[in-house]
Amino acid sequence: xxxxxxxxxxxxxxxxxxxxxxxxxxxxxxxxxxxxxxxxxxxxxxxxxxxxxxxxxxxxxxxxxxxxxxxxxxxxxxxxxxxxxxxxxxxxxxxxxxxxxxxxxxxxxxxxxxxxxxxxxxxxxxxxxxxxxxxxxxxxxxxxxxxxxxxxxxxxxxxxxxxxxxxxxxxxxxxxxxxxxxxxxxxxxxxxxxxxxxxxxxxxxxxxxxxxxxxxxxxxxxxxxxxxxxxxxxxxxxxxxxxxxxxxxxxxxxxxxxxxxxxxxxxxxxxxxxxxxxxxxxxxxxxxxxxxxxxxxxxxxxxxxxxxxxxxxxxxxxxxxxxxxxxxxxxxxxxxxxxxxxxxxxxxxxxxxxxxxxxxxxxxxxxxxxxxxxxxxxxxxxxxxxxxxxxxxxxxxxxxxxxxxxxxxxxxxxxx
Ligand SMILES: *[C@@H]1O[C@H](CO)[C@@H](O)[C@H](O)[C@H]1NC(C)=O
Ligand SMILES: *[C@@H]1O[C@H](CO)[C@@H](O)[C@H](O)[C@H]1NC(C)=O
Numbered sequence: 261x262x263x264x265x266x267x268x269x270x271x272x273x274x275x276x277x278x279x280x281x282x283x284x285x286x287x288x289x290x291x292x293x294x295x296x297x298x299x300x301x302x303x304x305x306x307x308x309x310x311x312x313x314x315x316x317x318x319x320x321x322x323x324x325x326x327x328x329x330x331x332x333x334x335x336x337x338x339x340x341x342x343x344x345x346x347x348x349x350x351x352x353x354x355x356x357x358x359x360x361x362x363x364x365x366x367x368x369x370x371x372x373x374x375x376x377x378x379x380x381x382x383x384x385x386x387x388x389x390x391x392x393x394x395x396x397x398x399x400x401x402x403x404x405x406x407x408x409x410x411x412x413x414x415x416x417x418x419x420x421x422x423x424x425x426x427x428x429x430x431x432x433x434x435x436x437x438x439x440x441x442x443x444x445x446x447x448x449x450x451x452x453x454x455x456x457x458x459x460x461x462x463x464x465x466x467x468x469x470x471x472x473x474x475x476x477x478x479x480x481x482x483x484x485x486x487x488x489x490x491x492x493x494x495x496x497x498x499x500x501x502x503x504x505x506x507x508x509x510x511x512x513x514x515x516x517x518x519x520x521x522x523x524x525x526x527x528x529x530x531x532x533x534x535x536x537x538x539x540x541x542x543x544x545x546x547x548x549x550x551x552x553x554x555x556x557x558x559x560x561x562x563x564x565x566x567x568x569x570x571x572x573x574x575x576x577x578x579x580x581x582x583x584x585x586x587x588x589x590x591x592x593x594x595x596x597x598x599x600x601x602x603x604x605x606x607x608x609x610x611x612x613x614x615x616x617x618x619x620x621x622x623x624x625x626x627x628x629x630x631x632x633x634x635x636x637x638x639x640x641x642x643x644x645x646x647x648x649x650x651x652x653x654x655x656x657x658x659x660x661x662x663x664x665x666x667x668x669x670x671x672x673x674x675x676x
Contacts, residue, residue: 325520329357330407333392334414336474337466338425340505341415342532342650347512348392349653350645351525357389360405365663366618366654367394371465373476374398376405380659393654397476399498411519412498416471416564417505419557420550424540426466432621436461446540450549469556483555492563501571502564509584514571516583526587527594529629529646532617533604538625598643600630617649618664621671 333348335341352359362368363380374395376382388405395402403410427446431437440456442448449456449467457467459480469479477491495502501518503511512526542550551558572580595602604627610616617628629647648656655661 327355327521328409328411328519329355329389330410331390331392331519332402332406332410332412333390334397334412334474334499335392335394336415336417336471337394338422338429339415339417339471340508340530343508343528343530344415344503345392345650346531346646346648346653347526347528348390349657350642351521352390353645353657358387359657360388360391361654361657361659362393363659365661366651366659368396370394371396371463371473373401375401379405394474396474399476411500413501413503413515413518414475414499415503415505415511416557416561418551419469419471419554419561420542420547421505422470422557423467423550423554424542425534426470428534428538428540429620430463430466434461434463434466436464436467444540447546450546450553453553469554471557472560475560479556481556483559488556488559492560495560496563496567502567504561504565504568507565507568509587510572510580511568512587513580513583514568514575517575523583523586523590527590527642527646529591529595529599530604531649533627534625535606535627538623594643594646597635597639598629598631598646600632604629614652615647615649618651618668619671 331348333341333344335345349359351357360376360382361380362378368374368378372378374397378395379388379391386405387407391402391405424446427437427449431445436456436458437445437449440448458464459468465473465479469481472481472488472491473479475491475495478487481488501511501515503515505511512528515521516523516526607616607619607624607626607628609630610628611630615628615631617626619626628649631643631647635643645653651661651664
């Protein structure tokens with residue numbers, strides 16, 4: 261073996277050890293049941309003392325409704341959820357709402373099941389307005405943190421695309437994919453998933469029914485299993501709205517309607533997107549295989565796509581079209597105001613370090629933005645916030661992301 265080969269092997273070995281240690285320390289309760297929390301009854305029936313500042317909501321056409329401020333957003337993986345997160349962080353900041361934030365990292369010890377002890381500086385009985393970072397959902401523990409009237413919502417995406425994205429993004433932390441040697445690992449996997457998949461494999465949930473897993477359920481069930489139907493039913497009962505990434509603007513308009521928000525509250529730029537060349541083009545055949553392999557997510561997706569469109573019908577198709585058009589218009593105006601060149605660029609072309617998005621292990625395929633330098637005063641702050649990636653935004657909100665940063669440092673050292 262050559263010296264450089266041995267060197268690589270050594271680094272690989274070290275990296276694996278550190279990865280394992282990292283996960284063991286940061287996710288101690290994975291596989292155990294939800295620990296009982298020894299503390300007084302939480303904030304369920306309490307109404308939070310937070311009072312809406314009348315002037316913080318500019319004059320509204322819809323005076324008859326009161327904006328909802330108690331929100332639970334289940335941030336699912338690889339489903340356009342970073343864009344929603346940015347919207348929520350801005351909304352909460354602007355209105356002085358209290359976030360339940362994670363501690364040390366940008367998720368609640370995912371993939372451990374959520375417990376309220378994972379919330380930064382949590383004290384028993386404490387209530388919050390918004391909880392919106394990645395977690396493995398656990399209704400009772402989330403409910404314990406929010407007032408009774410909290411609005412629960414989440415987002416789903418076509419499972420073929422979630423799978424493609426997750427396979428690509430996490431392949432270096434899912435050992436099951438390391439054994440596939442072909443040119444097109446994704447295709448090889450989908451051609452014989454039973455051979456390549458093992459539900460006991462480290463991080464294997466990234467490869468099967470990831471959205472269902474995020475929602476707190478067993479991702480290895482068969483779609484025909486009655487447990488799946490009852491889970492879907494429970495999700496429909498718990499979440500007042502399930503957004504669909506493929507109908508993103510329509511989803512946001514429904515959200516605005518449900519929360520009594522303003523169009524201004526919905527402005528967004530797409531966050532955390534990949535450069536087009538790093539997205540595998542799924543042939544219709546592979547797409548079908550990916551949906552079949554992620555059969556539970558596919559069932560979940562179709563169910564909530566149908567409920568979304570039923571809501572659109574109730575809202576009014578014409579009215580929806582008009583609102584979507586307005587939102588797109590406003591967003592492209594904002595893009596012209598805020599973004600240098602008007603579109604996303606490669607990470608190495610982002611001049612300002614604080615605007616560089618987090619990258620997957622082993623590459624930098626996630627695009628970001630350059631902010632224009634000559635923005636009119638009244639837009640400067642809004643532009644900056646709209647363009648700030650998740651990690652930096654959470655840091656600005658006071659989360660000390662030492663675990664995430666340590667991980668970034670390890671990645672750089674080993675130039676993964
Ligand atoms: C909360 O409200 C429910 C129904 O309104 C009631 O049954 C329950 O006893 C209340 N719990 C507390 C702790 O007050
Ligand atoms: C989602 O619902 C819309 C409206 O009913 C339909 O046109 C579309 O085909 C559905 N998508 C999927 C993937 O089922």
